[in-house]
Amino acid sequence: MKRKLISGFAGAAVALALAACAGGVAHAANDATPAQQKRQMFLRGAELWPIYCNTCHNARPGGEFSPTEWNMILMHMRTQANLPPQDAKAILEYLKASR
C-alpha cells in the first residue's frame, strides 16, 4: 500500500508541475513599457488584495508595514497561501504603493 501511495503522490506532483508550467506560459506575454506594467500590476493587485488577503484573516492594509517589510511578509504569505507568482507580485506592488 505504501508504494502505491508514494507513486500516487509522485504522479500528482508531476501533473501539477506540468499544469503549473502551462499556466506560466499563458501569462508571460506582455509588451507594455515598465511604467505601464507597473500600473497594470498595481491595478491587478488592488483588485486581488481584498479577495486573496481576506481568505484566511482580515486583509492587512499597506500602511501597516514598510516596503522592505512587505517584501518579507509577501514572501511569507506567498508560501502560506501558495499564491500564483504574478498575483503575489501584483499584490506586493499594490501594498507598497498604497501606503
Next chain:
Amino acid sequence: MRGLARWTVLAAAAIAAVAVAAAAMADDMTVSSGASDPGMTQERQIREIRQELKLLEQRVDQLENENDRLRKANAELQKNTQKLQTSTTEQISALQSKVAESPSPEDFLSAMDRFLGRYRVTLVGGAAGSFIYDRNSNINTFAFDMEPIILWQLSDKLLFEGTIEANLPAGGSADYQLPVADFQYFLNDYVELVMGIFDQPFGDWYEDQSPFWVNRFVTAPLPYNVNPLIPPTEIGVQLRGGFQWGQMGQVADYTVWSGNGPGYSNSSCTNNTPPSPLPTCTSTAFVGDTLVGVNNIKLNTHTPSFGGRFRIYPLPADSDWGRLELGVSTYDGKWANGLWMTSWGVDFNYFRDNLQTRGEWIESYRQMPAGLGADNRQGWYVQAGYFLTGLTLPFVPSAANEYIDKLEPLIRYSGINQRAAVLANIITTPEIGFTGSPALYAPHAREVALGLDYWLAPSIVWQNEFDLELPEAGGFYSDTGQPVGAYPNDRAFVSQFAVGF
C-alpha cells in the same frame, strides 16, 4: 664833446662784436676740421641713423606681437572665466533645486536598501491574554500566550521563518516551544521547497487558522483541539506552489510533503503528562490515545510519513460571487513499527461581503497491535461569522452604531467520533485556546460555540466565546474499561484580547 664819446662807445662795441664772432667761427672750424672729408661723415651718420631706425622698427614689431599674444590670452582667460561662472551657477542652482526637492519614495527606498544591506529580519507574530471560565471543572483563570515569528530574508528566493511559543499556563511556570522553524526556498515561480519544522499542511486549520488573531474564535474546533485527529506539526520537507488555471482569481495550489510522522501519548507511562511531553518509557497502546501535539525527532523513527493537500478556487475575481475554496488533504505515516495512521480530509471556505463560512470533515484510521481492534476516528466542524459593518440600526444612537459596526457574531458546531477515550490522557489544566473542559476528550464530543468579536483593527480583536459541551452517549475508557459518563452542565466562557503584529 658828448657826440664824440658816443661814437667811441659804438666803435668799441662793434670791434668787440667782430672779435667775438671771429672767435666763434674759429671754434666751429676746429670741430669740423676733425674729419678728413665732411661729405663722408654725413653719409655715415645717416647710415647709423637708419640702422637705429631699423632696430627700433624691429622692437616695435616685437612689442606689437607680444601685445597681440597678450590680448589673445586675455580674451581666452575672459572666455574661460565666463564659462566657469556659468557652470558654477548652473551647478549651484542644480544643487539648490536638489536640496529643495524632497527625495522620491523610490530614491529613499533604494538609499535605505543600501544602508540596510542584504539581509533583512522582521519580527511579526501575535500575543493573547485570556480569561477562562469552565463550569464543570470550576475553573476561573487568566492565561497569557505569545508567539513571535522571526522572518529572515536571506535572498530574493530564500526566507527563514521561526516561531517561538511562550506561554504562562495556569499554575505553571512559563513554557516555551518551537512550533515552526523552516527555510522556504523558491525553486522557481511554481515550486517552492520548505525544509524544517512546519505547521501540518492538512486542511486549513494548523497552517492557516490557528494564530490567535486569525482564528475568529478563541478555541480551536474539536478535531483540532486537545484531542486532535491530525498531528499539528511535522519535521521534514515540502514542495508547494500555486498557479492560475482560468481567469484571474481562478487558481489552484498544491502541497506535498514527507516527514517524521505521528506519535501518540502513552497512558502506561507514569511520568507522562500528555499530550505535550514525550513518553519516556515503553509504550502500551490504547484505542483513543491522544496524538502528541508538537513533533520531535525522538518521537518517530519508523519511516517517513507523507501527505498532500490540493486546493482549488473556482470563482473568478471579477465575478460578484465571492470567494470559494475547496480542498482535499491526506496524511499517511507509521506511528509504530509496521502500524499505519492514515487520514484524509475535505474542507471548504467561502466568503462574500460580510459573511464568512468554513468547514472540514476528517477521517482517520490507526492500525493497532493485534487484539486491540481498530482505532478509527472522525472529526468535523462548520462555522459562520457575519461582520456587522455597514449595519445601521435606526433605533440606536449613532455612537452606539459605531460600536456595532465593529462586531462580528459567530457560530460554530464541531464534533469528534472515536470508539474510546483514555482516562489517563485527560488533562484539565486550561491554557490559551483550551477551557479545561474534560468533555472535549469524550468519544463522542460535540460542541456548540457562540462568539462575539469586537474588531479594533484588522489584527486587534477582543473575542468572547461561549461554549456548550454536548457529548453524546457511547464509548468507554480503554485504559480502565469503564464506560464514559456524562459531563453535566459543562459550559465554558472565554474572553480574550488578541493582537497580531
